Structure formats: structure tokens, C-alpha cells
Amino acid sequence: MKTHTYVEIVTIGDEILYGQITDTNSQWMGTELNKKGFKVIRKTSIGDTKEEILTILEEAQSRADVVLITGGLGPTKDDITKNTIAEYFGVEMTFHQEVYDNIAELFKARNRELTVLNRMQADIPSNGKVLMNKVGTAPGMWFENGEKTIVSMPGVPHEMKYLMENHVLNQLQEKYHTPFIVHKMMRTMGIPESKLAEMIEDWEENLPEELSLAYLPRMGQVRLRITGVSYDETDLKDKIEKEVVKLRELLGENLYAEEDIDIELVVSDLLKEKGLSLATAESCTGGNIAKTITGIPGASAYYNGGIVSYSNEVKESQLGVTSESLKNFGAVSEQVALQMANNVREKYNSDYGVATTGIAGPSGGTKDKPVGTIWIALSTAEKTEAKLLKLYNNRKLNVTVTTNSVFKWLLEELKSGN
Amino acid sequence: MKTHTYVEIVTIGDEILYGQITDTNSQWMGTELNKKGFKVIRKTSIGDTKEEILTILEEAQSRADVVLITGGLGPTKDDITKNTIAEYFGVEMTFHQEVYDNIAELFKARNRELTVLNRMQADIPSNGKVLMNKVGTAPGMWFENGEKTIVSMPGVPHEMKYLMENHVLNQLQEKYHTPFIVHKMMRTMGIPESKLAEMIEDWEENLPEELSLAYLPRMGQVRLRITGVSYDETDLKDKIEKEVVKLRELLGENLYAEEDIDIELVVSDLLKEKGLSLATAESCTGGNIAKTITGIPGASAYYNGGIVSYSNEVKESQLGVTSESLKNFGAVSEQVALQMANNVREKYNSDYGVATTGIAGPSGGTKDKPVGTIWIALSTAEKTEAKLLKLYNNRKLNVTVTTNSVFKWLLEELKSGN
Structure with a gap:
């Protein structure tokens, strides 16, 4: 047949x-x-x-x-x-x-x-x-x-x-009459492919013969795709579900979605569900976070807007970053990131404020702050925190990975919070 | 051989x-x-x-x-x-x-x-x-x-x-020893492929045999690529140059670059050359103009920043759009676009302010303002003007074509102006 x-x-x-x-x-x-x-x-x-x-x-x-x-x-x-x-x-x-x-x-x-x-x-x-x-x-x-x-x-x-x-x-x-094919996508972020492979090696080796696994790495993420092919639909779905339960356990926090969905969609669904709103203050990502979230139809329900503060002048006049912080710590600093996130949240009357400031490259790097030095910050009414990312020597990759890191952080916050 | x-x-x-x-x-x-x-x-x-x-x-x-x-x-x-x-x-x-x-x-x-x-x-x-x-x-x-x-x-x-x-x-x-290949790209915007083909039909038919022409349409643009293959480099370049002179004449204002360069790069080069600066106020493009221009290394030399004003509240509080305009004409209107462009230019202390407001889709359309109704505006110290675009029933395409239309307008302004 x-x-x-x-x-x-x-x-x-x-x-x-x-x-x-x-x-x-x-x-x-x-x-x-x-x-x-x-x-x-x-x-x-x-x-x-x-x-x-x-x-x-x-x-x-x-x-x-x-x-x-x-x-x-x-x-x-x-x-x-x-x-x-x-x-x-x-x-x-x-x-x-x-x-x-x-x-x-x-x-x-x-x-x-x-x-x-x-x-x-x-x-x-x-x-x-x-x-x-x-x-x-x-x-x-x-x-x-x-x-x-x-x-x-x-x-x-x-x-x-x-x-x-x-x-x-x-x-x-x-x-044409076609067999039954099921794909199950498990999306991970924050763990390199080879480490992931070791983590789930035993599980992978014991997969039923109808199932196969593929690693799809891209821009700091690894997507795991389980594929099943069979004429027995019920049995196939059953087998996949059993394996997904085991894999979920193995992946832990690295797993952010159990379907082939970009992280901004997971975040936007949760924002909508919880009735919470977001504002963005972007320097090194230059509008990419805004553009990514407004790429989703209906984003106006939870996205109020944002500021692209490419010059220090705009950081001061529009975002209320203090000139002392800019002078003492530089635009790429924890202090500036914290102020950007907090102030955009307040100015845009939002539940969450996020911010990015860093050196995307190719130029602008120094010995202390090489290209790829990027601060991201997240602010809520209760707290404002910043994280340092040490990324790559590639402008586009830095913008993408920074954008995704902000969404991952937002997701963790949304899941842990109220 | x-x-x-x-x-x-x-x-x-x-x-x-x-x-x-x-x-x-x-x-x-x-x-x-x-x-x-x-x-x-x-x-x-x-x-x-x-x-x-x-x-x-x-x-x-x-x-x-x-x-x-x-x-x-x-x-x-x-x-x-x-x-x-x-x-x-x-x-x-x-x-x-x-x-x-x-x-x-x-x-x-x-x-x-x-x-x-x-x-x-x-x-x-x-x-x-x-x-x-x-x-x-x-x-x-x-x-x-x-x-x-x-x-x-x-x-x-x-x-x-x-x-x-x-x-x-x-x-x-x-x-391997390779023959000499020359491509010459002529980039046009604002004229459909079939009309373009008619416009240059006679010219195309009389091309020397070493040369060929291809039409590369994409997102409201048509790129024309002349390809020459020969072992005689000097003769080939000479022939291409002669044809480019004729084609330039035929294309007129529709031609925006004589190399394979995106329009934002042409704009950014001119801004840099003239020492002029830009600020953006985006609603329906949701940060895509900012993201496109900051995708260019060194954009901080001429791009001050921008506002993504996705909610009416942000349009009022951050961009100074009057509540009367929003009430009487709606967020998608000439009046709002004009205020957005003018005010972002002033607030961000820039030579040019550009703005977009429209219905990108898939939802939000009405009988009077169907999906694809988009206003763009351009403001300088001397004048602020708006244009109405009637675009497509496709969110992504609308964002891209709107972004490009703004850059095309900026380019015309930069070329005509001081």
C-alpha cells in the first residue's frame, strides 16, 4: 500500500x-x-x-x-x-x-x-x-x-x-487519499541545541517507531518537532500525547509553548486574557519590539504604544531619564534601562513597561562595553528590574535575540504574577 | 568554449x-x-x-x-x-x-x-x-x-x-575561471509591472544581444535588472551604461535608485549628507518605520527617535493630538495625521516629522474607511502635508507599502528641498 x-x-x-x-x-x-x-x-x-x-x-x-x-x-x-x-x-x-x-x-x-x-x-x-x-x-x-x-x-x-x-x-x-500526519511542536528558549539533545537523549531513543523528533534551532531558540505518521489517528494522537507529557517534564522552564507559535503571540494572548497593558521604550531594538507586537492583529487591545529613544536627548526629554545617569553610567547602563522601563510605563499609563538599551553593533563598542552589551528592563507597579545580556557581534541577531529575551521575561512575569 | x-x-x-x-x-x-x-x-x-x-x-x-x-x-x-x-x-x-x-x-x-x-x-x-x-x-x-x-x-x-x-x-x-557578469539594478516605485513593461517595450526589444532584462515585482515596487554576460569587460560595461542612460530617461520620477538598495538607505544617505534629522509618529505601521531605519548601522546620526501611538490616549497625551480632532474626524484622518507629523517633529526637535495613521486590517474597517485606508503625513519647519493611501486587505502588505510610501515621499522632499 x-x-x-x-x-x-x-x-x-x-x-x-x-x-x-x-x-x-x-x-x-x-x-x-x-x-x-x-x-x-x-x-x-x-x-x-x-x-x-x-x-x-x-x-x-x-x-x-x-x-x-x-x-x-x-x-x-x-x-x-x-x-x-x-x-x-x-x-x-x-x-x-x-x-x-x-x-x-x-x-x-x-x-x-x-x-x-x-x-x-x-x-x-x-x-x-x-x-x-x-x-x-x-x-x-x-x-x-x-x-x-x-x-x-x-x-x-x-x-x-x-x-x-x-x-x-x-x-x-x-x-488523493492521504495518511494521517501529526506534528507536535515544543518551543524552547535559553538552552543550546547540544545541551538540549543530551537532556532528552534517553527519551528520544525510546520513542515509538511511528514518531520521530527534529531539532530546529534559530536565533537563540530551539524548536522541537515530534512527527507521527500512521493510518490509525486515535492511536497516533494517544502515543504523541504520552510522549509530550514526558518531554514537558524534561524541558521544564525552557519550554515556552506547546505549539508552533512565536513568543510574542503567547505573551499577547496572556496580556489579553489578564486585561493587562504594555508600553515599550526602545533604544537598541529601535522599534522592533513595537513592530513585532503590532504585527499581531488586534494588538491595540493591550499595547498602548511606545517610544523609540534613539538619541540621548530623546531619552531625557521624552522618557525622563536623568542627565546624571546618562553622564555617570552612560546610555547603556542598568540605571538608564530601569528609568526607561519605569517611566514609559507611567507615561503610557500601562501595567508593564519594558526597555532596551545596548550596543547592537557593528560600531559603538568599547573595551568595557563591547558590541552585544545590552540591558533590558521590566517594570510593573510593584518593581522595576534590569538584566544584562551579553550577545553577539551581529546587529540583526542582537536586535532579534534582545526582542525575544524581553518577551520571554514578560512571559515569565505574566505566568508568575497576579 | x-x-x-x-x-x-x-x-x-x-x-x-x-x-x-x-x-x-x-x-x-x-x-x-x-x-x-x-x-x-x-x-x-x-x-x-x-x-x-x-x-x-x-x-x-x-x-x-x-x-x-x-x-x-x-x-x-x-x-x-x-x-x-x-x-x-x-x-x-x-x-x-x-x-x-x-x-x-x-x-x-x-x-x-x-x-x-x-x-x-x-x-x-x-x-x-x-x-x-x-x-x-x-x-x-x-x-x-x-x-x-x-x-x-x-x-x-x-x-x-x-x-x-x-x-x-x-x-x-x-x-574555476569565470566569465564577466554585470548586473545593473534600476529600482522603481509607484508604477505597476504591466504599465512599466509597455513604457519600455521598444527599448527592451532593441537591447544588444549580450544584455537581458528581468522584472522583479515586490510589495508595490518593481525592480528592473539588466544582466550582461561577456568575456570583454570594457565593452560590456560600455553597452550597459548606454542602455542605462536611455532607461533613466524613460523611467523618470518612478526611478528611485540605480543600484539594488532599499529606499530607506537612499533616504538615510541623503539625510546624513544634508545633516538633517528625522522623527517618526506611527500608528498603523506600529514601529515599522522606526525599526526599518534603525536597522541601518549608524542611524543615530540622523534618526532622533519616535513614538508608536497605538491608543488614542497616547495620541493625545504624548503626541498632542487634540481630542476635538479625534472626536470629529477619527484617529484615521488627515487632521490627526497632520498633527502627529508636526508635533513629533517639534517634540523630537527634528527637521522632518513623518506620521502614519490608518486601518491596517484585518478588522477595524468601516464603510467610509475600509481596511487599507491610511493617511501619511510629512512635516518640515515650513509646511505639513498629508496624503491618503488606499491600499489592500492585508495587514502585513499595508504596513510595508505604507512604510515605503513614507520613505518615497521623504526622498522626493529631500531631493527637491534645500
Whole structure:
């Protein structure tokens, strides 16, 4: 019995090979396919050349049941996917009135003039089934090739997502019967991968055969993913639950979420649940904490706002940091961090105030305070505390790890507190 | 004569196929290889399975001269790349003292205890040349296979980059002789791809044969990339320069940079050059403008700071927006945007003040002010103006496009002004 439906993802575009855009499509597609029980066995990026496209169409079908292609459907000359697929199947183009009407409507809504190039986007290889794209001008196309399926979608992320969610995933599930796959994600922070591995070594070795474990380290965090594959759903869920209980015990405080959720979401859920509010005072993170929390829809329920105090003048005039502290201890100091957190909490009338001040790099480091020297502070009505982080020689990494450290601290406080 | 050295990039890890991490490595590698004249012909992501790795090693070498592999070199059980490469070549492991010493040193610096698993990271397939990794515990490995080269690197981005920059790129250039490749990027904003294509159609059709053009649309911007390949460097540069002059004329105001540089960098360079300063007042962008500008090293020279005013209370108390305006026109209004921009400029003692207030979505929209209704404002000592953007039904896209629109406006102002 065949236990898996294999999918290959093919992204087309020189710009991906040349590194001029990041391919985020295949990540999103991988996640969604996985949730539906499809097994992505390979992702390939190739250039906008006919030979490459013809070759990969053949190759991918030799390995996978389903080939999902994105890219190369735009209105310009370097977009050749559609014509190449027609050539692959040896078919002509057919004009689709419904697709044309959709394009015309989109242009009307945007007050733009329809071009000849756009009109040609309504031509579809004659053996293709159109997947209407209501959010863009290039339609999706579904091709049956015996047991195999080829789907072509535009590379614009929100258009690809629209097509996947409204057409492709459902139709694939109808066509193929898939085994039951369960992932359980355990997210940890504050413990390095190798130490973690030793800590849970015995447990890992005794996992039931349906289960496997993966370590996914990233930016000071390690995500542990337990994957189970079986046709017996109840038994599988039962086995995973039993292992999760053991793992929870082993991980202790390092575990911050039992699902694949970023820490700011855990924090925001708790703030909402407890009806508490937050204000931020950021120096070295430069607005990243604010940006991260406001990236969550509905953040206005618990986030009042914040100050990005990049200059000392702003730290004094807007945040009320004393000039004595700035002079005696410097902007990167426990004293300044404490004042920032406390004062932003008071000024913004919030339950929690958090602050960051440090040397993100690449320049600005001294012997006493090298790049990566960062103070974070947390203030409530009862107390204000600061912690020193000694991080890396990398600006972006420092900003990210500092932001996460603030959220971890907030989480601990939220869990321990009232 | 062989005109290209072909490179394939292979990323190993179930987490990439399952969509649990974004593969940013292959983008970065593509960019750097391209700059050095190597032609990346394919990128492939496969899972952590021996069969897949063995297959891709064979396949990739049939197409490319160089195979660059990242991932699967960690200390844990699911990291099998190294052992699989040894099996592929039919060789044993050799212990490398220098690698071990480096691992020990790294652990000492981090005050962590060395584990048995870490010690095994000093075992290298006996036909491999070690590429010392000073920033992590897994070394890079270089394998000669006749004319072909296989390089294995860890998947941790900053470790991969260290190895590429310090070992791999140089050694590849030594081994292979590469043709001359020139890319010229022209970055535009505010004009849709199809209209742009029509505007420059005649020019594009008459490009010399050594040159080609690609459209790279992204988040309300279109980047145009002219690529030239030739062994005659002087002639190639000359031809590109001639075409750039024509294209510049055709693009007019839509062109904002003639290199692959984000608009915030163009703005920050001009601010620095003119000795002018900036303050931000953000509602719907929630700190994204601040975060974007402070992402640039040295931003403190021209960025004083900003306020994230997520609640109306903060708009009043911290930004001095009048309660009458908030009551009569609402937080998302021209009047509020104007006050935010003007007041943050004054409070933060800056030459420019910019502000955003709008409905980013997904909720909060009304019939009069649907999701995507966003006001941006720009204030100088002489004048304060606001513009209405009618954007999308997508929170993230709205934040990004709003941020870019603010920078575009700032750029026009900086170019036109004193």
C-alpha cells in the first residue's frame, strides 16, 4: 500500500537563483501541504528558461504525484511558464472569457488601463482547467496527467495563497487519499541545541517507531518537532500525547509553548486574557519590539504604544531619564534601562513597561562595553528590574535575540504574577 | 568554449520541506555567487534522509560543476549529512585535532560544557579538506571529485556566511575561471509591472544581444535588472551604461535608485549628507518605520527617535493630538495625521516629522474607511502635508507599502528641498 502522496514544489524565476528575492512561497506551501497530510519530498528553484522548465516537469513527475509550480505567469516577456507548459503537453492556447472579465474588473477597480499584455493573460493551454484568481490577473491552471497532477500558480505570494486556499488544497485532497500526519511542536528558549539533545537523549531513543523528533534551532531558540505518521489517528494522537507529557517534564522552564507559535503571540494572548497593558521604550531594538507586537492583529487591545529613544536627548526629554545617569553610567547602563522601563510605563499609563538599551553593533563598542552589551528592563507597579545580556557581534541577531529575551521575561512575569 | 561555471545549491533539512523555516541561505549564496560570475542553475531542498542525499549528490554533479550543500551538520541524531557524504565517497572518518580545539575554545568562551556529541563534530570524512569555522562548532568540508567540487557547510546562516566569505568563494574562483557578469539594478516605485513593461517595450526589444532584462515585482515596487554576460569587460560595461542612460530617461520620477538598495538607505544617505534629522509618529505601521531605519548601522546620526501611538490616549497625551480632532474626524484622518507629523517633529526637535495613521486590517474597517485606508503625513519647519493611501486587505502588505510610501515621499522632499 502506498502510504504517502508525494508533492514537489517548483519555483520558477532567475531572480530566485540570483538571490534577488527570497522564496517565501515554498515555505508557506510546505506548511499547508504538510497539515493536509501531503509529503513534500523536494523543492526546486530553476531559471526562466524553456529547457529547465521542460526538464523539471519530466523529472518531478518521475518522483512525485503532484507538482506545484509557482512563478513565470506575469505579463512580461520573461514570463514563459504558460507557453512552456502548453509546449510540454503539445496543446494550443484557448482564450477564456471569464478570466478576461476578471482581469478587466481588477483593472477597473484599480483605475488602470488594460494592456495587450494583460489581455494575453486570459489565454490558457487548452488541456488546463482554470483556477480563478480573484486577487490578481494571472489565473491558476490545473493539469491532469494520468495519476499525476501539475498545478501552475503565479509567484506573487498573496495570489498563490489565494489559489492554494480556495482551489488547490481542496482539490488535491479530493483526488488523493492521504495518511494521517501529526506534528507536535515544543518551543524552547535559553538552552543550546547540544545541551538540549543530551537532556532528552534517553527519551528520544525510546520513542515509538511511528514518531520521530527534529531539532530546529534559530536565533537563540530551539524548536522541537515530534512527527507521527500512521493510518490509525486515535492511536497516533494517544502515543504523541504520552510522549509530550514526558518531554514537558524534561524541558521544564525552557519550554515556552506547546505549539508552533512565536513568543510574542503567547505573551499577547496572556496580556489579553489578564486585561493587562504594555508600553515599550526602545533604544537598541529601535522599534522592533513595537513592530513585532503590532504585527499581531488586534494588538491595540493591550499595547498602548511606545517610544523609540534613539538619541540621548530623546531619552531625557521624552522618557525622563536623568542627565546624571546618562553622564555617570552612560546610555547603556542598568540605571538608564530601569528609568526607561519605569517611566514609559507611567507615561503610557500601562501595567508593564519594558526597555532596551545596548550596543547592537557593528560600531559603538568599547573595551568595557563591547558590541552585544545590552540591558533590558521590566517594570510593573510593584518593581522595576534590569538584566544584562551579553550577545553577539551581529546587529540583526542582537536586535532579534534582545526582542525575544524581553518577551520571554514578560512571559515569565505574566505566568508568575497576579 | 565553456562560458559558465555552473553551481547547484542544495539545502538539507526536513524543516525546510515542512515549511518550518525559511531558507534564506540559498538566497544569500545565490547573490554572492552571482557577483563572482558563477551561474546558479538550480536550488534544491531535500529532507534529512540518506537516500535523498545520495541521489542529489549524483544528480547535481551531472548538471553542475560545483555543488554547495548546507544543513545537516549539527550535533544531533537527525543530522546525517556528514556520514552520508562519507558513505557516498566510500571513506572513513578522521579525527581533526584543530577542529576539536576550535570547538573546545568556542564552548569555553560561552561557558558551556562540551558534550560527546560535540566532540564527534571533529570527525571528518578522510577525503575532505577542512574549512575552519571560527564562529561555530561544525566545520565546512571541501571535496574534490575530478573536475567537480562538493562543499558541505552548516545550515546556521551566520556560520554558512563565514565559511563562504572566508574560504569557499575564494577557493572556487581559484579553481574555476569565470566569465564577466554585470548586473545593473534600476529600482522603481509607484508604477505597476504591466504599465512599466509597455513604457519600455521598444527599448527592451532593441537591447544588444549580450544584455537581458528581468522584472522583479515586490510589495508595490518593481525592480528592473539588466544582466550582461561577456568575456570583454570594457565593452560590456560600455553597452550597459548606454542602455542605462536611455532607461533613466524613460523611467523618470518612478526611478528611485540605480543600484539594488532599499529606499530607506537612499533616504538615510541623503539625510546624513544634508545633516538633517528625522522623527517618526506611527500608528498603523506600529514601529515599522522606526525599526526599518534603525536597522541601518549608524542611524543615530540622523534618526532622533519616535513614538508608536497605538491608543488614542497616547495620541493625545504624548503626541498632542487634540481630542476635538479625534472626536470629529477619527484617529484615521488627515487632521490627526497632520498633527502627529508636526508635533513629533517639534517634540523630537527634528527637521522632518513623518506620521502614519490608518486601518491596517484585518478588522477595524468601516464603510467610509475600509481596511487599507491610511493617511501619511510629512512635516518640515515650513509646511505639513498629508496624503491618503488606499491600499489592500492585508495587514502585513499595508504596513510595508505604507512604510515605503513614507520613505518615497521623504526622498522626493529631500531631493527637491534645500
